[in-house]
């Protein structure tokens with residue numbers, strides 16, 4: 409349980425922060441000044457010995473908890489054996505591909521391993537273009553697929569684009585169903601008949617030159633503020649893209665390996681994506697990412713046409729194998745669903761009590777709390793969001809800096825090993841922080 413021993417940030421933290429300011433660029437991030445020394449399970453210790461409950465999992469990475477003993481043992485063992493062999497084969501790479509396929513829907517039967525989520529996005533885009541022979545791809549406003557140029561171009565927000573010159577051509581964007589703030593001005597997703605799906609045809613008719621080959625989307629938009637499409641939207645999109653003969657690339661870099669209370673978020677919907685990108689929780693700490701797909705597509709690229717220096721290296725592969733084994737053996741998918749439902753119910757109760765909690769949404773252990781000046785106007789309140797994060801930090805709970813299209817969404821994403829006691833304790837701290845921020 410959390411333990412605050414010093415003023416925050418403590419003296420050793422301040423020293424580290426000064427060094428970082430001296431030697432690192434300011435573009436890195438905007439988190440609370442917590443200097444992590446170590447972490448175990450759901451508990452972070454900073455360099456001054458202060459302890460915090462983790463609602464970040466890094467950034468939705470350490471699904472199996474920090475430094476899980478079996479994960480650490482596997483990595484230590486692998487460290488003594490082999491770290492890199494380029495695209496020569498190691499048993500670990502083939503074993504990880506087999507392991508991913510063993511937990512995936514049956515029709516997805518090949519895996520291409522890379523290192524980061526952005527790498528996986530780029531690889532999937534290249535595969536889709538090469539397989540279809542077409543170069544236009546439909547993507548969605550608000551989407552985040554990474555920061556490399558292809559991934560940023562597929563993205564649907566200015567944050568990754570502005571100031572970087574022309575993007576990669578070929579991406580066509582359409583509105584995502586952000587029902588709390590419908591971009592098409594509809595009152596309710598129950599009655600609108602999915603105007604945003606109808607709108608896609610209009611966008612395509614105005615922007616496509618007949619080269620549309622694929623659609624890329626996240627199952628829920630993470631960076632845009634944990635935006636979850638309403639029931640039926642994905643099935644509508646699936647019907648539309650099949651009718652138009654398009655591939656579906658599902659970006660599960662953030663949403664997979666138990667995060668949403670299913671092994672993969674695609675299991676919440678009646679969809680069959682052709683290519684699925686994976687990252688974050690796959691390595692659960694050691695960088696490891698992948699494209700999972702149908703062999704018909706993946707085997708259409710000739711030998712040597714895709715590759716990577718670190719992709720599928722024995723250490724990251726071993727990390728992936730250990731993480732999946734732990735997720736399955738310890739029923740972490742089920743724990744994510746159970747603890748997530750408990751947290752959702754608690755946030756809904758708080759929503760009724762506190763004016764700034766405008767919207768509460770989530771699936772499993774990824775929840776988004778949208779902070780507003782008042783429920784009637786829904787005006788985004790970025791300053792209040794930041795104050796809540798700060799008040800929680802001072803009480804021993806670490807959240808990621810506010811996210812979302814308006815910088816006013818709190819992201820709640822603890823490691824999937826979180827216990828009943830840690831859920832209760834962290835919710836109590838959160839409510840105390842929220843109350844203090846409200847004044």
Ligand SMILES: Cc1ncc(COP(=O)(O)O)c(C=O)c1O
Nearest residue numbers: 524525526552553554630661662
């Ligand atoms: C949905 C999604 N796709 C892609 C990425 C990019 O991953 P990385 O930062 O590992 O390149 C992220 C990272 O946050 C993500 O959330």
